[in-house]
Amino acid sequence: MKTLSSSNPDLIRKAIENKAKILEIQPLKSPSLKKSNFNDVLARLAAKNKVAIGINLERIKSLEKREKAQALSAIKQNIKILRKANTQIAISNNKARFLLLSLGASTKQAHEAQTQSF
Secondary structure, three states: OOEEEEOOHHHHHHHHHOOOOEEEEOOOOOOOOOOOOOOHHHHHHHHHOOOEEEEOHHHHHOOOHHHHHHHHHHHHHHHHHHHHHOOOEEEOOOOOHHHHHHOOOOHHHHHHHHHOOO
16 A cells, blocks of 8 residues: 545555555534544554655645635644654645644655655
């Protein structure tokens, strides 16, 4: 398995356990931004299995303003979790390094994300 895109928590866990190369996590479509389909346990498991978590910035461009804000908030929350677990990040657009930095990614994560595009 090379890459996978999902918002289903069970499918995300199975992909990490099966060591997918890159896993794109889609934000849940819920009014509550506190709900997330990704957590610190999955982030540590991804780091252990060397699975990069993908962020598709091209998909965000086509969203309405409110949905875009919610998606960026969910990405920011996930980046905070990924940074704590020292998990690799992959991005769909190589020019988005500064966006990742502004959303809380470490410089190391932002640099690695540029080299691991999907």
